[in-house]
Amino acid sequence: MKNDILSQTWNSQKSDSVIASPDQIIKKANKQRNSQYISIAVMSVTVVILLTYAIYYVGNNWNTFTLGMILMISSLTFRIALEFLSIYKKEHQLISLDNHSFKKYLKKHYQIRLKVNYIITPVCFAIYTFGFTLLLPYFKQMFSRGFYLYIVISGVVSLVVIAVIIVNTIRKEHSFLNSLNKNNGSNKTK
Template identity: 30%
Template sequence: MEFKDIQNTWQQQSGKTTTIPDFKPAQQKLQKLRKEQRITQLILGITGIVLIAFFFYISAYKYNGTLLGMSLLIGVIVVRVWIEIQSRQKLQKINVLLTLEEFKTQLISYYEKRKILAFRIIPLLLIIYNIGVGIMMYYFYQYLSRGFFYYIVISYVVSFVILFYFIRKGVLNELSILKTLQEE
């Protein structure tokens, strides 16, 4: 090839307009996911702090039953915070500047792991948490007035229903995103 041929080829290529994919929607979705995870971490963190403060307030460390109940409650929250931190770190590693197929593959992998979390780990944590609550309810029943005990029971049931609703809503949202990604 001579210089004129190279120059001609270069001019033809430079005349072509290549379209660069718009990464803004992907970046916005990732930012939204990261924001939701931060909110979840904040709520879990506050719950953990309240439980730890309550642990020391009632001197749960002095009695085996309350120690076990509160340890289960706090342990579940700590594990859940750790899971969300790990999940957030994995989400941050997703590179929006990859090709569309590579980006999609990374997102599918991320949501597949979240699906396992939603159907295996979270239910187990909820069961353990409820066991801890059950243990604590036994002691609340013994040492608190009936009115206050019933207030705690009703508050817990209402809180659990609301929590379950938001967990379910989040899981269904993640499942729909995964389904959409897999169908495309």
Template identity: 45%
Template structure:
């Protein structure tokens, strides 16, 4: 979201949203936008690493290792595409609507994000975890017992941390939705 564009739209509008309300709204919107951007960057980085790993270690015959890698890459890629499309739609509306209409649009936008958060994200996360699980038997054969145990433990801890981050981000977006519904 272009903060400058939103400011100019708000400043050009004569409506019931006060300047103080618009500044608070812009700060919250910018914070949510920043967190979404960080999430996309992390997912794109992970997809890139997985693709590099797949290129380097993709088996000559199709097996569960290849399936696991493809599931992991595909689930993250789908999630990134959804985020980028969602962000682009929101940006295009930011400059074309007046302040009241944009707030109404954002209310609908964040209600629509509930589907992404409560259906698509858990599905993508589950597919990612399933893909990762498919790699572990191959890791067990390829690595020492100590390193394999490290991979299992760090994988579980990483997935738990990622799940917590996802849950916190979803809660923040839903709180933002609740805040703009009263606007």
């Protein structure tokens, strides 16, 4: 239903865009939305695992282990909320705006996303990492040396993989914003 309305709206307008058809816009929007949903799913599963672990081990004790769990869970929950908000706002604008206005909105949207990616995401990542390091002394006490080393190595590898994914996402969004700026500049000169 939304795709039909979007197609009719975009087909009825004169397009001065490099993106010629509504189908291309829908395909690109679906691809990015799916990527965001995958990110949300991964973060949500991680939150559920951390919550389960916290409920099982934390109890009523307040210590650095509890603080570490809270930091990890809250940083991920905050990022999940930001992603849902981003998806909602973008989909709402996609349906309600004309071609030219939507391009302006996309440019503003990706400028905000870059600020989120350059400021909020590193802060969330640092909080998550700090929370993880607060758990390590407890893991060292609770588990065998071999399992503790496994946790440390897999934790570090996971953090590196997450950092690479974040950097890759930032590059893609920065590249898309640059292409919007170039298209906008070429449209002004026509």
